Structures are given as structure tokens and as C-alpha cells.
Amino acid sequence: MTQDFSKDKPIYAQLVDRICGDVLKGYLKPGEKLPSVREYAIESGVNVNTVQRVYKELEAMEMTETKRGQGTFITTNEERIGQLREEMMTQLATQFLTMIDSLGFTKEEMIEVLKKGG
Amino acid sequence: MTQDFSKDKPIYAQLVDRICGDVLKGYLKPGEKLPSVREYAIESGVNVNTVQRVYKELEAMEMTETKRGQGTFITTNEERIGQLREEMMTQLATQFLTMIDSLGFTKEEMIEVLKKGG
DNA sequence: ATTAGTGTACTATGTCAATAGTACACTAAT
DNA sequence: ATTAGTGTACTATTGACATAGTACACTAAT
Numbered sequence: 001m002t003q004d005f006s007k008d009k010p011i012y013a014q015l016v017d018r019i020c021g022d023v024l025k026g027y028l029k030p031g032e033k034l035p036s037v038r039e040y041a042i043e044s045g046v047n048v049n050t051v052q053r054v055y056k057e058l059e060a061m062e063m064t065e066t067k068r069g070q071g072t073f074i075t076t077n078e079e080r081i082g083q084l085r086e087e088m089m090t091q092l093a094t095q096f097l098t099m100i101d102s103l104g105f106t107k108e109e110m111i112e113v114l115k116k117g118g
Numbered sequence: 119m120t121q122d123f124s125k126d127k128p129i130y131a132q133l134v135d136r137i138c139g140d141v142l143k144g145y146l147k148p149g150e151k152l153p154s155v156r157e158y159a160i161e162s163g164v165n166v167n168t169v170q171r172v173y174k175e176l177e178a179m180e181m182t183e184t185k186r187g188q189g190t191f192i193t194t195n196e197e198r199i200g201q202l203r204e205e206m207m208t209q210l211a212t213q214f215l216t217m218i219d220s221l222g223f224t225k226e227e228m229i230e231v232l233k234k235g236g
Numbered sequence: 237a238t239t240a241g242t243g244t245a246c247t248a249t250g251t252c253a254a255t256a257g258t259a260c261a262c263t264a265a266t
Numbered sequence: 267a268t269t270a271g272t273g274t275a276c277t278a279t280t281g282a283c284a285t286a287g288t289a290c291a292c293t294a295a296t
Contacts, residue, residue: 010283017220024222036242047285052244069242069293089223089231096214097236102135104142105207107236111229113207118215118225128254154272165256170274187263187272 011046015054023063023074024085034064034072129164133172141181141192142203152182152190 005011022028035043037051044051055072058064062080066072075081100110123129140146153161155169162169173190176182180198184190193199218228 012283021220021222037244038242048243049245049286050284055243066243067293068244068291071242085222088221089228090235092214092218092221092223093228093231093235096210097232099135100210101236102139103206103210104139104203105210107232110207110211111232113211114215114225114229114232117208117211118219130254155274156272165254166273167257167275168255171254173273184273185263186261186274189272 012050012053012057015044015046015051016057019054019058020063020084020088023081024088028074030074030076030078030081032074034074036071130168130171130175133162133164133169134175137172137176138181138202138206141199142206146192148192148194148196148199150192152192154189 005014019028019034028034034040034055037048037055040051040054041048055064055066059066059072061084062077063075063084064072065075097107100107123132137146137152146152152158152173155166155173158169158172159166173182173184177184177190179202180195181193181202182190183193215225218225
């Protein structure tokens with residue numbers, strides 16, 4: 001099933017984000033097995049190598065553990081998941097603050113807009 | 119003067135952001151003339167076409183007015199600048215909210231992090 | 237030992253965005 | 267008409283990304 005991907009970001013990055021989100025939201029539980037690279041490639045309508053890159057990045061950030069011949073699994077280290085959650089939040093916040101500053105907005109007015117939105 | 123550009127974003131986009139910020143902050147006044155594409159290219163250590171693209175985008179968003187043979191000027195339409203300010207804020211906010219949602223964070227916890235940071 | 241299922245590695249190819257180099261076109265002043 | 271200064275258009279190059287095909291390596295089950 002070919003899925004819809006945004007053009008402003010590489011597919012592998014979007015898949016990484018999606019899986020990260022599913023883990024942080026609890027949709028994917030610690031220890032749970034992800035689809036094989038081939039399965040996921042077909043599901044998403046992308047190439048095996050693209051999925052491989054996704055799994056590689058996820059493992060590099062210790063969000064998953066890959067066992068050759070067996071598959072790729074969400075890490076059972078729940079503390080690590082918590083760490084990642086913190087790291088990603090502060091990183092997102094920092095980037096956002098830098099961006100709004102360079103565009104001439106203040107943190108306070110931006111927070112107001114955020115409260116109203118979504 | 120070769121300047122420092124981030125690698126995670128195209129140079130032209132960074133220059134657009136910078137000029138937008140300078141306008142919104144009031145560092146660049148309505149009617150003020152920007153450097154010529156060649157001047158700016160040399161100053162920034164980039165190619166003429168990169169600057170041209172920057173000026174093109176700025177004109178497309180009606181932040182500047184380009185007069186062939188004369189130069190590129192900040193728009194004298196101050197209302198338009200105010201509009202752009204609003205548009206950019208809501209757009210930034212929307213993108214940010216979408217991003218944090220897809221990564222599994224709530225708006226409220228993110229706002230807390232923002233308040234502490236920066 | 238064989239098989240099926242898994243991840244991994246390597247090379248080649250195509251596409252597109254970003255950038256660069258160069259030549260052209262318009263405007264104002266002389 | 268010429269010149270200097272401006273924006274514009276065209277083509278080429280580079281690199282990142284995605285794809286494709288193929289081969290390899292490990293694991294578990296039989």
C-alpha cells in the first residue's frame with residue numbers, strides 16, 4: 001500500500017518520526033516486534049533499503065534493538081524511552097525558540113498563539 | 119565575507135528568514151533599499167542566483183518590491199508587513215503543533231518546556 | 237543439512253533541489 | 267550612444283535521496 005509522504009522531508013525521516021511517535025504514545029509497546037524490512041517496505045510502498053535505513057537510525061538512537069535473523073524490536077529499556085522523550089522535547093523546544101527569535105517573534109507572544117491553536 | 123549557514127536548511131531559505139526577521143524586527147524599514155543581488159552575493163559568499171531566488175521569494179510574499187534596473191526595496195505597505203507577521207506566526211504555530219502531536223507530546227507539556235528554555 | 241525468515245551490504249541508476257557560472261535585458265545618468 | 271548598475275534567464279554541476287537488483291549472513295525450525 002503506497003502511503004502519502006510529504007515532499008519537504010525524506011521518506012526515511014518521516015518513517016522514523018512516525019515510529020518514534022507510536023512508541024512515545026504507547027501504540028508500540030516495549031519488546032514488540034516491528035514488521036520485517038521486507039514487510040514494511042511493501043506496506044509502505046518503499047524500497048527495502050529505505051526501511052533498512054529507518055531501522056538503522058532507530059537502533060542508533062537506542063529506540064529499537066535489532067537481532068539479525070530474528071527481527072527488530074522496540075527496546076525493553078523503558079528508562080531509555082523516557083530519556084528519548086525528554087531529549088526530543090528539549091531539542092524541539094530549542095529549535096523552535098531559535099527559529100522564532102530569528103524571525104522576530106517573542107517567546108511570550110508565540111506561546112499565546114500556541115494556546116489558541118490546535 | 120563567507121557567512122556561516124546551517125546545513126539542515128537551504129541557504130536561500132536561511133537568507134529569506136534572516137531578511138524577514140530584520141523586517142519584522144524593524145531593522146529594515148519600509149522603503150529601504152536592499153543591497154543589489156551582486157553585492158549581497160559577495161557579502162554572503164554565495165552565488166548571484168541564490169540571492170536572486172531570495173529576492174524572488176521575498177517579492178512573491180509581497181515583503182519587497184523589485185524594480186528592474188533599480189533595485190529591491192522593502193515594501194512601503196506597512197499593513198502588509200503586519201499581515202505577514204500574523205501569517206508567519208500562525209503557520210509556525212500550526213507546524214509546531216502538528217510536529218509535537220505526531221511525536222506524541224501534548225501542547226501543554228511542550229509549552230512548559232518552552233517557558234523554561236531560552 | 238536444509239529451508240524459510242530475518243537483517244545487511246554493495247553497486248548502479250534515476251531524479252530533483254541547490255548552487256554556480258555565464259550571458260542577457262532593463263534603467264538611469266551622462 | 268555609452269556606461270554602470272540593476273534584475274533575469276539559461277545551462278551545467280553537484281549531492282542527497284530513493285530505487286532496484288543482487289548477493290551475503292545469521293537464526294530458528296524441521
